[in-house]
Amino acid sequence: MAEDKAAAILEVLEVAGAQHGIDVVDVEVVGATKAPTVRVRIDWAYDPENAERGTISLDDVAAQTEWVSEVLDAFDPFAGSYTLEVSSPGLDRPLRREGDFERFAGETVALTTTAVEGRRRFSGKLVGMREGSVVIVDDEGEVEIPLSEVRRCTIKPTFEKGEKKSFDKPKKGKAQKA
Template structure:
């Protein structure tokens, strides 16, 4: 697992360039071993009214993402780049994500505490905290208490 510092550096490289292109970096993670890491970038349109990003658009956006990472060279040695759409279980990481997807079922994992996993209805963002209704109760978390949050698709 990559350090939060590396993920932050990669986001700092890509997010401004993505915004210029009308693209949102939904999520970024670095997985795998230090000798052969994989950088996974999930992208979508910034415009919430736009349809979900297509496979052709992902392929097109991959070119500038790859070029930007090659130019900045933030990872020592070779790495694999995977660029994709956010998928049905879209990760949520920023205030605007929690506001936009309020009303959806989500799975939320916390970094510590008596209980580390919550599945319920996302109520949104209130007073700087993520609010989720789970098991008939409301819980709120500061962003730094959240290890991960994803939409939980219902079929």
């Protein structure tokens, strides 16, 4: 039931998000049935022409929360009260659409499939999409998983000692590590 509610909320928020230049990355419904928590992860809509914009800031999330709340109040997904949490997608950003898998090619991901038999969990470098399948390279080589069979996929942040991970483009004039 929670997954159905989350899917319905996601659908409604994606339409409204487009009007605000926002990508609704993920929606999760957790907690008690009588007073659930709705977690909405948002980011700036991806624009390859303006990729240096970077990820959404805390102030931006706070500014966008008002319309998210208004859309959910109008949609009224629950009979009683609920708690709304709006946040950025974080470093372990979920990937769910073809464009996500293309945009974050080169990142290390953890992927779980809906497969009933065989291997269900994969971890490796994301290559991108090929003919409707997500392509990753893991310890056993290249693997293609139909997008329709991807249950969950998230970026696995990797850090080198003393380094901070960010999806933001480097600022001009700053020294870069080789």
